[in-house]
Amino acid sequence: MTKPWRGLVLRFHFYAGVLVGPFVLVAALTGVLYALTPQLEDRLYAEQLRVPAAESSLTLAEQVDAARAAHPGGEVLAVRPAPEPGATTRVLFADPDLGESEHRTAFVDPATGRVVGDLVTYGTSGVLPLRTTLDQLHRNLMLGEPGRLYSELAASWLWLVALGGLALWLTRRRAAADKPVRRRHAVLGLWVLVGALFLSATGLTWSTYAGENVADLRQALGWSTPALHSAGGHAEHTTATVPVAASPEDVDRVLASARAAGIDGGEVEVSLPAGPGQAWKVAEIGRGWPTQVDTVAVDPATFAVVDRVDFADYPLVAKLARWGIDAHMGTLFGPLNQVLLVLLGLGLVTLVVLGYRMWWLRRPTRGFGRPVPRGQWRKLPRAQLAVVLVLAAAVGWFAPVFGVSLLVFLAVDLLLGARRTRARRQQPEEPEEPALTG
Known part of the structure; x- marks a missing residue:
């Protein structure tokens, strides 16, 4: 120089x-x-996240019903099944009093259906209030x-x-x-x-x-x-004959269809359709290594998978972006x-x-x-x-x-x-x- x-x-x-x-x-x-x-x-x-491990559990629909009973009139947006024994199931509700990307979340004991807590969670990662505060501060x-x-x-x-x-x-x-x-x-x-x-x-x-x-x-x-098409899928896919109103009671069948289609991540989120004619969305939400972020759309009438986006099909730059974001947040390698x-x-x-x-x-x-x-x-x-x-x-x-x-x-x-x-x-x-x- x-x-x-x-x-x-x-x-x-x-x-x-x-x-x-x-x-x-x-x-x-x-x-x-x-x-x-x-x-x-x-x-x-710990009180909201952990419960005594049990050999059997209620169906997801029953757990959702328990959460809805604790939040009468609340609109269910998504369900995050307990990823392992001893963990709680999360049921996410819409709340007009909360900010963007924030949800009212009920934590349910999968074995008993008891709602053990209620917290505001934030974003796709579902972080809890402490980390949300530090995230916004940062x-x-x-x-x-x-x-x-x-x-x-x-x-x-x-x-x-x-x-x-x-x-x-x-x-x-x-x-x-x-x-x-x-x-x-x-x-x-x-x-x-x-x-x-x-x-x-x-x-x-x-x-x-x-x-x-x-x-x-x-x-x-x-x-x-790549974006998931939840309103009919790609051209080669067909959806249900007539748009039907999705019910939280169908969450078990939707998750079973997604599992059969290869959504095998331990942490998943089952999102209800955004409106008539829309599909359910089941997404892997684990942010560790190896990366599992595959997503499928499930028809609310036939419970068939009508579209999917796999991480393996991401462009290289999109993969690098995913890895970079997760590493920046400290979740990629634990x-x-x-x-x-x-x-x-x-x-x-x-x-x-x-x-x-x-x-x-x-x-x-x-x-x-x-x-x-x-x-x-x-x-x-x-x-x-x-x-x-x-x-x-x-x-x-x-x-x-x-x-x-x-x-x-x-x-x-x-x-x-x-x-x-x-x-x-x-x-x-x-x-x-x-x-x-x-």
């Missing part, structure tokens, strides 16, 4: 790290808390959709700061590398580099603006997750996945702290001035500078939060530079203020 390039990368890495560090710090800390919650929830909600700071900008900002910059650090390490000078704080920061950065890139990429797929562009790109290239996420999160926290420590040690009031003089970009050949600008514009378009924040950084840099120039003219002996970018 030439000297102008190293100077530009150093200034960009340093100031970008200082400015986005707080967002990365919060995202890492809340991510660590989220990764630790499965075992905490097992203890906290995702949007409990501020709703506007709060998601913080996590998107962190994800948008993390990969660039990480790669900048790698470039600096590869072109390091021994004298600089011998400084203890900088050496620890560099070595730790290498250890967490791959994980940081992974968190950044998977985080962006969930984000508001970049995530939408990722979805559009996948759809345009045919990389989207406790090992959780441990890796906790170590990665704590590593990022330490990196941010060490970065601020370096900034504090080199602050202008201690006489160090700016780490690298401004104007490094002027030293680049015009062709290379043009490539940088084009790439920055492309990334800024694809990840708008990154693009807007970059423009803000540049604007602030120009303002500070103009103010410093005026101060130099008025008081030449006054020390310069640090600028934000190269």
Whole structure:
């Protein structure tokens, strides 16, 4: 790396790290808390999750009836049969007072039909209140959709700061590398580099603006997750003669049809039809390894499987997305996945702290001035500078939060530079203020 390039990368890495560090710090800390919650929830909600194991159990329809008796007038949306002896069956109800993707869930003892608890669960993974709170804290700071900008900002910059650090390490000078704080920061950065890139990429797929562009790109290239046709299936399938009203009483027959069709995952969700003419949906919902997320549609009149989507038929990118999301959530490889996420999160926290420590040690009031003089970009050949600008514009378009924040950084840099120039003219002996970018 030439000297102008190293100077530009150093200034960009340093100031970008200082400015986005707080967002990365919060995202890492809340991510660590989220990764630790499965075992905490097992203890906290043991009364709802566990019951004495029994050799026999009631039918699912009988369990649903018990849940409906405890929630008179409630609309049953789905049933999650107990995945193993000693576990409870979940019956999910619609509740207009709850938020998006939230359900009122009754926990039923499969052996006795006794409703042992009632909790609000969230999302496809059916997480319980503790993890829902930490999930929202990690995702949007409990501020709703506007709060998601913080996590998107962190994800948008993390990969660039990480790669900048790698470039600096590869072109390091021994004298600089011998400084203890900088050496620890560099070595730790290498250890967490791959994980940081992974968190950044998977985080962006969930984000508001970049995530939408990722979805559009996948759809345009045919990389989207295949959709289940629950209103008639594919052209080669036929459904029942006349649309019939589905009844929760049919849940056992529906599940039996799905099992016969190869839905053999331990954790499944049986969803009632969304309306007349729609099919039941039976989906594998286990998020461990090996991945089991096959789904079938079952006709409410004939109980025949009229459509299916198997994980084996996903496009490669859709499979990678599924694995990436599950690994990001700490569920793909069980406790090992959780441990890796906790170590990665704590590593990022330490990196941010060490970065601020370096900034504090080199602050202008201690006489160090700016780490690298401004104007490094002027030293680049015009062709290379043009490539940088084009790439920055492309990334800024694809990840708008990154693009807007970059423009803000540049604007602030120009303002500070103009103010410093005026101060130099008025008081030449006054020390310069640090600028934000190269």
